[in-house]
Amino acid sequence: MKLVTWEQKLAKYDRPVIVEFWATWCVPCKMMTPALNQVKAEYAGRVDVIKVNADDETELMRELKVFSIPTVLVYQHGKLVSRRSGALNVEQIRKLFEGALKDQPAGSLGTGARVFRLALAVGLAGAAFFLNHNIPLYILAGIALFSAIYDRCPIWKFVKARIKGVLVKGN
Numbered sequence: 001m002k003l004v005t006w007e008q009k010l011a012k013y014d015r016p017v018i019v020e021f022w023a024t025w026c027v028p029c030k031m032m033t034p035a036l037n038q039v040k041a042e043y044a045g046r047v048d049v050i051k052v053n054a055d056d057e058t059e060l061m062r063e064l065k066v067f068s069i070p071t072v073l074v075y076q077h078g079k080l081v082s083r084r085s086g087a088l089n090v091e092q093i094r095k096l097f098e099g100a101l102k103d104q105p106a107g108s109l110g111t112g113a114r115v116f117r118l119a120l121a122v123g124l125a126g127a128a129f130f131l132n133h134n135i136p137l138y139i140l141a142g143i144a145l146f147s148a149i150y151d152r153c154p155i156w157k158f159v160k161a162r163i164k165g166v167l168v169k170g171n
Contacts, residue, residue: 026054
């Protein structure tokens with residue numbers, strides 16, 4: 001299946017489309033199936049789900065840069081808006097479905113919130129510069145800037161996962 005054909009196929013859907021790449025031999029895929037089926041039933045009629053067998057569609061996987069399974073892709077109007085790899089639990093899958101319905105990737109900021117935070121960061125940095133290089137204002141500008149981009153930062157995602165793992169083990 002060619003990528004152009006794939007995008008054209010997805011563009012025909014009126015609703016958001018969740019695509020899961022899986023395989024019969026994939027243990028994490030099998031573990032995730034009940035959760036995906038549960039959320040799929042909850043969102044029936046609002047979100048479409050397509051399951052793609054990775055063994056049958058290796059060329060499509062290569063073209064879409066799917067390197068591991070399970071991988072879940074979220075499409076809106078034929079365009080990829082979100083991607084998650086690895087086994088997901090019910091809540092993580094539900095967030096993907098909710099993000100698909102909101103026309104924004106799950107867990108991401110809306111455009112207005114991102115622009116506001118970026119403008120705030122620039123304003124604080126400008127104020128710090130004009131107020132004799134006020135260090136606390138530079139720090140606040142950095143925090144505002146980070147809050148505008150954290151959801152796209154791979155380093156933050158890695159650190160957050162490590163912290164969450166330590167906290168869960170500590171309980």
